[in-house]
Amino acid sequence: MKIKVGSRESKLAVIQSQIVIDAIKKKNPDIEVELVTMKTTGDIILNKTLDKIGGKGLFVKELDRALLNGDADITVHSFKDMPMDVDERLPIVAVSKREDARDVLILPKGQTEIDFSKPIGCSSARRRIQLQKLYPQCTVKSVRGNVLTRLDKLDSGEYSALILAYAGIKRLGLEDRVSRIFETSEILPAACQGILAVQSRKDFDVSFLDEFCDKDTLAISIAERSFIKTLDGGCSSPVAAYGVIENDNIILTGLYVEDDENQYIIKSKTANKSKAEILGKELAIEMREGYING
Template sequence: MKIIRVGSRDSKLAIIQAKLVMDAIERYDKNIKTELITMKTTGDKILNKSLDKIGGKGLFVKELDNALLNDKVDITVHSYKDIPMEINPDLPIVAVSEREDERDVLILPKGKIDKTKPIGCSSKRRTIQLLQLGYENIAPVRGNVISRLNKLDEGQFSALVLAAAGIKRLGLEERIYRYFSTEEIMPAACQGIIAVQARKGENVDFLKGFHCEKSKYIADAERAFVAALEGGCSSPVAAHAQIQGDKLILNGLYVDEKMGILKKGSMSGSVEDAQNIGKSLARKLKEEVWKWGRGL
């Protein structure tokens, strides 16, 4: 019997996501058993500062990367949106999940709503788009989804804005007050997609039952867009790709904070050309912002 050691953050959502991968592996090959190994990452430990002040969302993967490099685990499971744009070439992404609901949602407290309290929001991307929608009094909130919900229900916030995917995977869909369309709040690149990393050159055929090729094209386009804008995981950049037949349609959002410019755009092409679509749309929006900033 072969054992596959699966590395994961120790939050409830991360463990649920890891178990989705583990279940798919064991269904694919009855001669494999999976073992879950959890760890607390630097990003989980430092909760009194915003992510962009302490190194970005890459802090959620550092310990897991080290465990993989040091052969303490065989694969690691992440929310793809938490993985930095620059990936260690020795630790490639070897499988991605079918995409869960990519929208952002508004969550209200279980008890009475104190409207003097701020809306808890963890990202510049969401904050900028919420302000455009007319929401005010927005404050940062850190911690995993469950701890954020606890802060909400304790009365620290009047509402939270979170990813629908995490809420649904936690079985807490009844907490959702409203969904924001992807036109209202464009999602983070790869929101709702689970990614699996492994050591370069390792045989990962056991992930064939988990991997979704459609999600790979979507992720390639969205991440190429963000990377071309030199946007890390904490940058106010958003991307949303959809596939219709053999055509990929990518919507992107680029924010130049210094000039106070928000620009959206769209581009489409063949799914096989996903990365080039992402890069081309990024160049187009960058050029439009540059021209606008110079009054051209």
């Protein structure tokens, strides 16, 4: 049996796909696995913010096409980069155990403090509004490109610092670049940050992924994505959700931003992990209605 694994061609995307490939080979040594890489529209258009060119779907369109025409059997994604609406023909069939979900501050090489005369590179509204509460004197400028491209822009002097996901930095082996790790109470992570998602065709046998899929992480991801979807949150929407499991319960924390983005609300709600989707929806409705009525 041969499995073709589709991936974006960036270094981080290939490393993440290799995590899945290694897990498949470990439990299924008789399966031949081939990595198929491709450049997505989101990787090509780097001079505009994602909300101006179509959102997160630009990172999956080519990979979805590869699945549908048989050029790939499974595809690997950073789950936080996937749109809320997934093609019914191409379900999420497995998720990884979650890597550290926190965001980190990275300074230019040789620097120990933020130079507030230059902007901080930050590509999401979620990060921007929380960052400006931590550093009221800062200015924020959008930054596009893969992690290594962003680091090059930082070190060339274009930015005073970057805010990036710790998970990607760890997977790239760049922990030594980290100047500060933000606790989730300081910057609430994006929904599903640190989680890898595997997608496939609806009729394709993916039993070889049974032991790879982490059931607790799956429950958390369902709750987080339910929260975001209920609020209609997309790539540029300043919303966030982060869940943790204690015993058999999910404690879900959500961030909801008022229309003018000057204020935001953070609230938590707990439910049994079997109620993950309902939990996300109920927390989103409570926060939205609380803002409207408050």
